[in-house]
Amino acid sequence: MSGVSRRVVMTGVLAAPMLARAQAGAPIKIGEVNSYTSQPxxxxxxxxxxxxAVEQINAAGGINGRPLETIFRDDGGKPEDAVRHxxxxxxxxKVDLLAGGFLSNIGLALGDFANQNRKLYIASEPLTDALVWARGNRYTFRLRPSTYMQCAxxxxEAAKLPARRWAMVAPNYEYGxxxxxxxxxxxxxxxxxVEFVAEQFPALGRIDAGATxxxxxxxRPEAIFNVTFGADLTNFVRQGNTRGLFEHRSVVSVLTGEPEYLEPLGDEAPEGWIVTGYPWEQIDNPTHTAFRAAYKARWNADPKxxxxxxxxxxxAIAAALRKTSAIETEALIATFRGLTFPTSFGTGDVTFRAIDHQxxxxxFVGKTALRNGRGTMTDWRYADGAKYFPTDEVVRTLRTAPV
Structure with missing residues (x-):
């Protein structure tokens, strides 16, 4: 895992002890649960x-003189382990709040746990809409744009295509x-x-790409909507290239423009797919340039x-902690609802909506391209998440629990 041992990931406590001792007050503890070994x-x-990020916050004096401390746990891709952790x-x-989650089923399990135990949970990555709508609760907030938002x-772009006959392929769990x-x-x-002529739902991580x-x-679709990612995406692209699936067909694909999934494809990366992603090397504004440079200096690697x-x-967590007068759950919930903070994309401020905690x-939406034997994005634009929600009236019908 890029030089990080399983032992450190499982039990590592992120804090600089000498710095913590030098600062006034006890550390503010964040419990971070994620699928480190299953989704490296x-x-x-x-x-x-x-x-x-925590190092930089603590070096600048922490949160009102108190250092941040993160205790990491690895759920191995298993909801039951995430809840246990x-x-x-x-x-x-005795953490002050919970954070993390990657897979949607794990995010839902952690959200339910937070609700039952009345503890704040900031979901960083799980994309399922249920996390903030059907199974949303007052203790759970989510950062990433949801499946609804990214599909919207x-x-x-898909509506501009001449294609009428569509086929679907997605992993067989909540997100897909x-x-x-x-x-x-x-x-x-x-x-x-439009007509939907085929659906394939292979098991996550176990796609039979040839059969799919x-x-x-x-x-005989005219266009394909793809939701596979990671190793499943690699296998799907390889078999699709070999068998000519993508020839003379449009492909619209969630996440494929993210460097985590696009770069491993190497010179097999598809061209012309419409995707969501992150053209990290092309975003040129002061905020993102500073973030990219700091990450490169610290880790000798480009950001993903x-x-x-x-x-x-x-x-977001630091912004909320600085604003609240008490580090306790109800005060933090009140602060997170409507909280505004800057994104590292450098595209402006982001807000946690009070109506649904999203x-x-x-x-970024654009097209895949092959440059110097490596996949990248072209013709991209930033799609502001605030523009891709259903109406508040619809959200109220989708969210069954009060905020």
Missing amino acids: AFLAPYRNSWIL AGELINNE MLVE QSSVRWFKELLTRAKPD VQALAGA LGSVVARDTVT STLGA
Whole structure:
């Protein structure tokens, strides 16, 4: 895991003891639970950026003189382990709040745990809409743009395509299922004459790419909506290239423009796919340039999207802690509702909506391209998350629990 041992990931306590002793007050403890060993491509750079962000905050005097301390736990991609770790962090480590989560099913498990135990949980990465809508609760907030938001961004582009016959491929769990559901619903609204001719839902991490590609090709779609990521995406692209699945077909794909998933494809990276992602090397503004340089200096590596997600999560937590008069759950909830903080993208401020606890962080939408044997994004734009929500009236019907 990029030089980070499993032991450190599982039990590592992030704090500079000498600095903590020099500062007034006890540390503010964050319990961070994530799938470090099962999703290292995203979470190794995520953890590195988290460490850097906390180091910078503590070097500047901490939070009103109190240092931040993070206690990391690895759930191994298992919801039951995530919940067990959360309980241990609250009961034994006495953390002040919980954070993290990658897979949607784990985010939902941690959100339910936070609700039952009345502890604040800041979900950094899980994308399922249920986290803030159907199973949302007053103790759970989410940073990343949701499946609905990212599908709405992509449908804006997909609706411009001449394609009428669409096929779907997505991992068979909450995130994949909800992505397909929203894409179909939103595209149908935009183009009522579209037809969905095939759906493939391979098991997460166990895609039979050859069979999946054959089934999709057999339906003769004019366009494909893809939700696979990680190793599943690599296998899907390789088999699709080999069997000519993508020839003369448009592909719209969630997350594929993220360097965690695009760069491992090397010279097999597809060209012309419409994607959400992170063109890290092309974003040229003072905030992002400073972030990119600091990350490079600390880790001798370029940032990934996970790096931004971690830094923005820490930035949001620090902003809330600085504003509240008491480090306790109800005070923090009141502060997070409507909290505004800057994103490392350098695209302006982000707000946690009071109505559903979803942040307005956006995503970059563009097309994949192959440059010097490496996948990248081109023709990209930043899609402000605040513009990609259903109406407040619809949100109130989707969110079953009061905020």
